[in-house]
Amino acid sequence: MEKFIVSARKYRPQNFNTVVGQSHITTTLKNAIRNQQLAHAFLFCGPRGVGKTTCARILAKTINCENISPDGEACNHCHSCVSFNEGTSLNIHELDAASNNSVDDIRALVEQVRFAPQAGKYKVYIVDEVHMLSASAFNAFLKTLEEPPSYAIFILATTEKHKILPTILSRCQIFDFKRITNNDTVEHLQEIADKEDVHAEKAALQVIAQKSEGCMRDSLSILDKIVSFTNGEVTYRNTLEHLNILDHDYYFKLLDTQLNQDMAGAMLLYDEINRKGFEGDLVLNGYAEFIRNVLVSQNPKAASLLDVVEGLQPKYVETAKKVSPAYLVSALNILNEAEINYKMARNKRLHVEMTMIKLTFLQQAIDLSFDNQTSTLVKKKRVNGPVAVKFEPLQSIQINAQAAAPEPAAVPQSKLFIQPPAATVVAEPKPVIEKKPAAKEATALPKIKENVDLLTETAEMPVPPKAKIPAAGKKSLLESLRDKHITNKTSENKKEAIPVTAENLQEHWNCFKDKLKQQAKHSVVTVFNNAQLQVVNEQHFSISVSASLEQKFIEQEKTTLLEYLKECFQNRNIGFTILVNEQIKEVVIAEPTLTTREKYQKVIEQYPMIKELKDRLKLELDY
Template sequence: MDNKFIVSARKYRPQNFNTVVGQSHITTTLKNAIRNNQLAHAFLFCGPRGVGKTTCARILAKTINCTSPTADGEACNTCNSCVSFDAGTSLNIHELDAASNNSVDDIRSLVEQVRFAPQAGKYKVYIVDEVHMLSASAFNAFLKTLEEPPSYAIFILATTEKHKILPTILSRCQIFDFKRITNNDTVTHLQEIVDKEEINAEKAALQVIAQKSEGCMRDSLSILDKIVSFTNGTVTYQNTLEHLNILDEDYYFKLLDCMQQQDMAGAMMLYDQINRKGFEGDLVLNGFAEFIRNLLVSKDAKSAALLEVVEGMQDKYVSTASKTGLSYLVSALNILNEAEINYKMARNKRLHVELTLIKLNFLQQAIDLAMDNGTVVKKKRVDGPVAFKTRAVTPIQYQQAAAKTPEAKLYIDQKPVAAPAAAKPAPPTPTHQAAAAMAPPPVRTAPRQAPASNGVKKSLLDVLREKAGDRYAVEEIKEAEVLSMEKLRACWDSYTELLEKQLKHSSAGTFRAARLEIENEIRFTVTVSALTSQKFVEQEKMMLMDHIHTNFNNRAIVFNVLVEAGEREDIPLHMRLNSKDKFEHIASQYPLVKELKDRLKLEIDY
């Protein structure tokens, strides 16, 4: 135990620009600036966490003070300046953590240090990490020094939240945006480290670590250290999934297979097995949504580059995606996204996930129902006004004449009724001949046929009619009635009797004394004599409106309640006072109540 353990993130921190991973656009710019002696006096390094901002700042500070830099602008790592910098004893670099030193006094002390020239080397470098944590006053105290520093002072500001920095600071700095490190670069770097440490690691395991780190190299190195300790030096795909609490993708393939076969029992048993392993429902929903997204990406060769899965799984995704319909994937992704959003509000988390799986299990049936000859049938949306449709009424004389004609067909309630086949035509009589002469010429109406499907898209209603047949009866919608005083009074009296049966005698008396007046076809006014009567009517307004709408078959009917002007009503005190007035009234009658409130320092919620 003599050798102290150093985590990989510190042990393998890059010492020159060439070893920085995934930020070649920044390291190349900095090396060219050093080589051409075109250094700015202030830099701002911004980007996600763990991508090399502070590392590049330290490498830049070491390189510009190196006494014998290389031809490509790198530090030699052998001179006294580089050695002292690597040992942490250099006096030319000062690091300030703005998260804990964010006051004006901290910035003033930093500004005072800037006045002193370096004792050795050419530049004094000041690295301010997490600079967005500085207060507004500290930023303002830093402005003048940042704009016109001494020739030997260089400031490097690092932050993860550039939008929180004042524009006056941004305009004084040369800004470098660091990007997330790609999974391929992360895997390559991890492979170099495990080779140096002589660790047995599968490439699939390193790919899972890279995906879990989400572009943060420091996180990936920390995860690698944990798994190496957990597995005693052997990193495999299975133990990596176990340690990171990641569900194996084979479970998602099995779930999708059960849903494609509409095997609800198999899907529920598979989820029970996943739940017994300790995986939470939101993790399953999120993982399944990501799995569906990968299948959607695999449907098209153009988007195949977006597929980031472990090595050897690409072919399986592509083959599964070719067997799965595009409409199913999009609908499933929508259902999973909605379920994941509502997961936190669900009381029974397991039931919430199981309901989502049931929806996905029967999703294919819903898609099949909305398909016609392989194309999706959508409901027609009518944005503009719809014209009022009328149907011509056949004259009575023509109906009588047509009834005697064996070839005619009468349409009753829009359904054709054919004449009996066995009936023989009766010989025409003079009366019939006269009626036929008076009637308009007969118009033969062909029976209604289903619309042809050759190249013409059917509406969803027509498709459902073809599949359902005559199993469902279509009822005619009743027309809405306008207000009439006779029917309104009958409806009002019937509701009054209903109040009497419910033993609401006060409300029933108010309804009997109320005066009704119709303003227009859908609005009427109820006039009562007192404010308390108005409250009785308002209490019954919801049930009364439903009663009126049902009788008139018109949901547009509304009414107002008015109080007629008359003698001032003696309203009870508890109905006139609000909460604050009630307390003051009680306190005036009982002073000890107010004294109790003041002594206990109570706050009353009015």
């Protein structure tokens, strides 16, 4: 029975032309070999399974080939190529840095570099997973890597470039490998399937390429498993079953039920998916990817971003025409939040079902927030937050007056007229004259005063032609008249203040206590009952309490009490002072505590026979 070899090893590329998806690197290396411009150190970095170690081996074989082709490829027939293919070449040394990462391993490698090759031009040292070397091993490798012998070439390979020291990076020629595209993977898998006489559907190979995520080694391993599982028949159905991938038909059905707001249909469909053994997080992740593809399909320019199985593109485009972008974006947000909170949910199935219910009634929420008149989305109104008070703008009044004669003539009542509210009234400008004494201005004020009320009510009136322009930084004439008129009106309406006496103060004090009783402030009422009032003068009195706690109770009611008393006495200047009468407490001096020895001395002084008894019995006291 022939020994089985996995496809990843059996079909490993043997020259640059067979490397898949890395043409930018293979072309550079072939040109460097053909032009004899090889660097002494290379660094191959990139994701796993994209051909880093394979390209390193091909480079090592090609530079030692005795009959290099004009395009820079190895002949595979000379002694060096044959020994390399059989694994017996002494000019190629591979070191796994993951298991040989100490300083001693690097020192052994440096010792080997001292010896020239017995056959061939170069000795090639391939260090795989070089990021696993320790810091001391890197430092021990620096000098040799910077100035190696002319026959030594180092090829370092790593998947984590950021972990390598900058001093190592600066000494190497860096090549960045990229992920292999799905199309390149599918073509390579089809070639291998043809060589192995395996019937493989293109849709199945596309699913394998998507599952491998740009890693050729993973895609070949998956193909080997499915071939063994299906006995040489790789179909779309058995590929989905083997890789535990949910068919897109379920997602299309699920979207249709949610667009029709069929909650029962969506729940039954998810129950069928759950009974097939698919975990909830896989369903949420797959459905989110499906919604993303539908959203991408709505714009023809973004069709290149649609990475799905061949034949499904038209179905995605047709489905995208039936769904609004608002629904798709909102659904993506809900699915993303559900996937994040999936691990924290105790009841996983209920968590997924709640997400499906939200998506089922999502269209109703969008319809409620959509304004049909303006065809725009309406934001939700804030209910609990503060709302700004709206004020109606007041029409401003602007009066431009010029200086006039020393004594302006009075304006008769008959000549006054009232205009309807309109634009600003502006008097005809006249030349400005010098400012007259203030006495003459005061004379003019009473004559204008009789028209102020009418001016205030109607907001407009003819301005006396000979008014004075106010100086900069001072009040205008109209403002001065208003202030004076308001002051006079206030003084006329001002009532005479009632003096504070002991009788009326106690009467109002009791009335205020009754109000406190109605408010059920019993503790404050008790304090007010115990307080003592004393009149200081007609506008001030004092309140005496016995403790600072009672003072705090009165201070809490100070604002309400003052407003009440000001209204009762018709005096805005009334006030009071709270006094605390602290009682002097008698200080009791306690007798000092006696020690045991002092107590014994005091007892024997009073009763000497106790000491005699102690001496006769020869007792020892424990003090």
